[in-house]
Amino acid sequence: MSKVLLASRNRKKLAELQRVVDAAGITGLQILGLDDVPEYPEEPEDGATFEENALIKARSGVRATGLPCLADDSGISVDALNGMPGVLSARWSGRHGDDHANNALLLAQLSDTPDERRGAAFVSACALVLPDGTETVVRGEWRGRVLRAERGPNGFGYDPLFAPDDEPAAGRSSAELTPEEKDSLSHRGKALAQLVPALRELAARG
Numbered sequence: 001m002s003k004v005l006l007a008s009r010n011r012k013k014l015a016e017l018q019r020v021v022d023a024a025g026i027t028g029l030q031i032l033g034l035d036d037v038p039e040y041p042e043e044p045e046d047g048a049t050f051e052e053n054a055l056i057k058a059r060s061g062v063r064a065t066g067l068p069c070l071a072d073d074s075g076i077s078v079d080a081l082n083g084m085p086g087v088l089s090a091r092w093s094g095r096h097g098d099d100h101a102n103n104a105l106l107l108a109q110l111s112d113t114p115d116e117r118r119g120a121a122f123v124s125a126c127a128l129v130l131p132d133g134t135e136t137v138v139r140g141e142w143r144g145r146v147l148r149a150e151r152g153p154n155g156f157g158y159d160p161l162f163a164p165d166d167e168p169a170a171g172r173s174s175a176e177l178t179p180e181e182k183d184s185l186s187h188r189g190k191a192l193a194q195l196v197p198a199l200r201e202l203a204a205r206g
């Protein structure tokens with residue numbers, strides 16, 4: 001069984017990757033999380049772009065474990081905030097990973113922004129780095145609008161505040177989509193879809 005490490009502390013990303021791999025019918029690929037490998041010092045996510053940060057995470061995973069390594073760096077880019085929070089999305093409120101505080105701050109910052117200027121995009125860059133040094137970086141984007149209050153129980157992070165533009169999601173936040181609906185439309189779904197052939201090949205190596 002081939003192994004790939006998802007160098008992420010976010011369990012929701014692990015679940016999304018597992019669903020994409022299962023939906024693609026890829027068998028023979030075991031996805032490990034950081035909890036499944038010996039602890040190693042993680043480097044700061046201090047890149048200027050999602051792509052740089054995804055590479056930082058994937059390269060350090062390969063260096064530490066010798067396993068093929070996948071990493072996602074993602075966030076929400078709000079038009080009215082000139083693309084911020086962007087790479088700072090996970091720590092926008094100053095407390096890393098505090099979804100509730102991050103969402104509250106974003107809502108407050110946009111309180112005077114009218115509906116027609118609440119456009120935003122979720123962005124995901126995914127990097128796959130192999131022990132032989134091969135590096136592949138892909139990107140997916142998901143356009144929508146920032147709502148005026150949180151809505152819906154699913155997903156994570158900014159999902160309750162994000163209303164996708166796509167017709168099938170009409171009138172719902174991304175936290176009101178089923179996991180399968182989110183995968184088929186989302187930034188991460190679009191990025192990971194581009195890596196499916198490489199993951200299939202990894203699995204086939206046994």
Ligand SMILES: O=P(O)(O)OP(=O)(O)OP(=O)(O)OC[C@H]1O[C@@H](n2cnc3c(O)ncnc32)[C@H](O)[C@@H]1O
Nearest residue numbers: 008009010072073074075076089090156157158159
């Ligand atoms: O770095 P790792 O360990 O992978 O996990 P993380 O949660 O810190 O992930 P990022 O550094 O990539 O930060 C991404 C932030 O952007 C937000 N985000 C990314 N994808 C999202 C999604 O699909 N739905 C909602 N929010 C998302 C979420 O709030 C995250 O805190």
Ligand SMILES: [Mg+2]
Nearest residue numbers: 009045073090
């Ligand atoms: Mg992070």
